[in-house]
């Protein structure tokens with residue numbers, strides 16, 4: 001007892017509290033760039049290992065083999081001119097088209113589901129059912145219904161991004177704080193007015209999140225969508241390259257899809273930051 | 280008994296809720312209360328006795344399971360901007376600035392004017408400038424004029440409640456229903472807003488229905504204090520506070536003030552004990 005007391009109060013060390021912020025923009029960007037550079041370096045080192053290099057094409061293979069072939073100006077008559085740009089153009093068109101149509105339809109559908117019980121109960125089982133089906137499984141059906149043209153590709157992308165966006169926006173509508181609705185009622189607001197001035201703005205952050213999720217879903221569905229048969233497109237480029245074991249082209253295709261996704265996501269994130277400063 | 284005009288009358292109001300497990304909760308069990316035009320009624324009672332429920336019924340946000348609620352002799356069928364509400368949880372729109380929050384309800388307000396050519400009465404909406412003028416006036420009243428372009432998340436709890444109060448005043452309703460509006464405020468801000476409320480009530484007399492936990496606040500503000508009994512809620516007693524208006528913080532120094540305060544406190548305390556048992 002006495003010996004315990006003699007020890008006295010233990011001295012407290014100065015404690016640094018965890019910083020949960022993102023930190024300065026410069027440090028953040030610098031870290032990201034460094035991370036990417038290190039990744040590329042690691043990839044290069046792996047690809048020059050004798051055992052791995054056979055399977056994994058390195059960045060030098062893309063620069064030496066894939067790029068000259070896919071970005072030739074067509075003057076030597078051997079390769080189609082600027083083929084990579086054409087692949088990118090067609091894939092981008094499909095992703096953007098499918099996503100845009102999906103967004104425009106998901107908005108009213110999600111709000112109707114949030115607003116009307118009956119509508120929600122009718123649609124809910126269908127949405128939950130289709131959400132679990134992998135897009136590749138839909139392809140035979142889509143080809144039968146839509147053929148092998150652009151419509152079938154846009155349809156596949158539309159279905160997957162539509163589902164994910166509808167569910168997300170609907171969550172936002174459900175997330176509504178009912179005391180705000182009560183407050184609006186006491187001011188004498190009607191139902192339409194409450195919908196426009198309370199329900200929609202309160203779901204707004206979810207709409208932007210849905211848009212971002214929709215874009216990434218659209219991109220992940222691209223390969224499946226282009227399985228419906230096409231020559232142009234990053235997805236079909238990857239599939240063809242796989243058949244001929246051109247791993248350099250496969251890697252290039254993957255990088256292109258990733259970069260497109262990254263750019264689109266950043267643009268939407270920027271819009272989100274601008275539009276939801278109140279959060 | 281009283282020849283004053285009844286603004287609101289509550290007759291035999293019962294309210295039952297179904298809890299999530301299907302049990303019935305009786306929140307109000309036969310409440311009778313008349314609220315006269317331009318009087319200031321404060322409601323005190325233990326937590327869970329149905330004060331907010333009663334306010335919601337008057338506001339038209341909830342329907343009574345039994346009984347009648349009349350305003351100006353007509354049954355209350357729903358919410359309307361003849362009754363303004365200041366909620367216990369501030370209920371500010373987080374995506375709107377302070378100023379836009381105060382102006383939100385003004386979009387539904389019509390003002391009456393006479394047509395200069397025909398002399399007929401007509402109604403029109405408020406102009407943008409008129410709305411701005413109103414929000415400015417009431418934000419100045421709660422001392423938040425410098426925060427008119429802030430978003431609610433940038434304000435402290437007390438400041439949020441002051442915005443909610445400004446929003447309630449700005450609507451200029453016939454009846455103001457307030458649910459513990461000063462409950463979350465510090466003592467100084469609270470005293471300041473009590474004075475402001477008394478001053479406003481003195482100049483533009485309104486019927487006020489004010490819920491509070493604070494007996495001192497009730498005695499300071501009210502012309503009548505309604506004491507509710509523990510759940511299921513009923514009106515236990517109504518006490519006339521016979522202190523002259525205009526009142527201010529100095530009113531608290533009057534000996535009669537303390538007599539009222541102690542009497543009501545004792546009465547309410549019995550109900551608190553009742554809840555504990």
Ligand SMILES: Nc1ncnc2c1ncn2[C@@H]1O[C@H](COP(=O)(O)OP(=O)(O)OP(=O)(O)O)[C@@H](O)[C@H]1O
Pocket residue numbers: 296297298304305306325326327328329330331332333510
């Ligand atoms: N929507 C609801 N569903 C079920 N029970 C409810 C509901 N609203 C209120 N109650 C019950 O009714 C009773 C009265 O609630 P009320 O909110 O009116 O109390 P109060 O007097 O305002 O309490 P406080 O002083 O803590 O705000 C409580 O027992 C509560 O559990």
Ligand SMILES: [Mg+2]
Pocket residue numbers: 330331332367458
């Ligand atoms: Mg309450």
